[in-house]
Amino acid sequence: MCLTGKLALLSLLGLLVPLTCQAASDEQKEFAFGVIERNAAPMAKIGDSIYYFAELGMQEFESTKLLKDVLESGGFTVQLGAAGMPTNLWARFGNGHPTIAIVSEIDALPEGSQTPMELARKPLVPGAPGHMEGHNTHGGLAAAAAFAVKETMMRYGIPGSVIVSLGPAEEQLISRPYIVRAGYFKDVDAIIYLHIGDQMATGYGLANYASISATFTFHGKTAHAAVDPWDAKDALDANQLMDVGVAYLRQQLHPTYRIHRVVTNGGIQPNVIPDLAQTWWWVRDANMPDAVQTFEKLVNVAKGAALMTGTTQEYQIIAAGWPQLGMKAIAEAVQGNIDKVGMPRWSDDEQRFAHELQKSAGRPEVGLKTAVTPLGGRPQGYASNDNGDVSWTVPAGLLAFPAIVPGIAIHEWHAAITPTSTIAHKGMVTGAKVLSASVLDLLTRPDILQKARTEFDAQLKQTPYFAVLPPDAKPPLDLNKATMDRYRPEMRKFYLGEQPRLF
Ligand SMILES: [Zn+2]
DSSP: OOGGGGHHHHHHTTOOOOOOOOSSOHHHHHHHHHHHHHTHHHHHHHHHHHHHHOOOTTOOHHHHHHHHHHHHHTTOEEEESGGGOTTOEEEEEEESSSEEEEEEEOOOBTTOOOOTTOSSOOOSSTTOOBOSSOTHHHHHHHHHHHHHHHHHHHHHTOOEEEEEEEESOGGGTOSHHHHHHTTTTTTOSEEEEEEEESSOBOOOEEOSOEEEEEEEEEEOBOOBTTTOGGGOBOHHHHHHHHHHHHHHHGGGSOTTOEEEEEEEEOOSOTTBOOSEEEEEEEEEESSHHHHHHHHHHHHHHHHHHHHHHTOEEEEEEEEEEOOOEEOHHHHHHHHHHHHHHOOOOOOHHHHHHHHHHHHHTTOOOOOOOOSOOOTTOOOOOSOOOTTHHHHTTSOEEEEEEEOSOTTOOSSSGGGGSSTTSHHHHHHHHHHHHHHHHHHHHHHHOHHHHHHHHHHHHHHHHHSOOOOOSOTTOOOOTTTTHHHHHHHHHHHGGGOOOOOOOOO
16 A cells, blocks of 8 residues: 555654655556446536536536536535626545645537537538537536546545536636636646547646736727717727737737737617727737737737727727646656556447548648657647636646547537547546546645746746736626527437436
């Protein structure tokens, strides 16, 4: 038995024990893998159920209800509604340290409804949301891995706590800064962030981009556009001038920047001069200080546009996420488990289907990956994830598990074809094994936690974390409510109606 396995007893006896334990033993990991293998079917059922719920951010009511039941019946204490968000799930087993959290999300995307395994575009419910990124696989995987860790802790007397944190509305980068602000991660020693991918990989350093999402609104004065236009102050003009101003700004920005926008209010009809106009902007960069610098330039451009048009302007930061930061010490442990578990064994049918899907989506026909990604083989991505703020609050490890067909772009309906397939199910099993083994390593190896903390402190000294979310910001709970209210009655017909249990 591993030395830390006896810690609970020894600490009861008041003995001072140096924490020099080896990694969670192979025996402990094999035990956890056994728990995961026997739960492969319920895990798949959880993923499939959440696929058909297909709930947009802040509306994950059915998904979190199912997961709450799964986790509670699995021995976890589950809180829904933490940090003021009803669909925020925080589950815990155990007491005291080390406290290791598994962090992920479960929301779907607008207009992603699609018939599983159907290569042609065929929504289950036309216009309805759907899982075209595969977040439906996250909750089942996180729950099964945490459950396997719990069973192993009980079997081997491993002290500490394991947490599952599933935050709402990742697709709009909303919830994690609120969960961080509410102090939920203060007491956590390390996290592992989990996301679906086309490969089995971890990484360290900056994993993706910082992002600031904000609306800029101009208020003017309306008038008849032909009779007395000179009496008006055209808010749409200000909107347009801001757009032009930002276009000229682009030359003066760091080469790493990204800026994108949609006009969310451009007036009503041409003969009514708009007194209200709005654009929703996203500013991104390789790190948050640069993104903030660019954002401040946007604010000045908006002020200039208002001055030119005699309008007034205001902006509201809707969401802001730091780039995800991974710790090398944790990545090395995760990689050890990736190498141990390996890739799923794909069947000929699965490989054939992957080729067909790649062909029909106009992508290179490379099939499914058969080798794990070596450490350092994953460059910084350009997308963003609000988990970034968590990774600047507590040392983080990152894990991508292979459940997407390579080359199939997420946020696109082709990616909604396979999240309930055996490809996804097998990816979940291997991902859950790596995740449970990695959490066990963090629970039993204080040296990894120590190294990760030293690394984290050095990083924070170099780039101190600051909240970009305004202190008075409140989570937008009605986000996506109208869309879900509109489509849910039709979507409900596809619900699987099952309540999977882990055992
Ligand atoms: Zn995602």
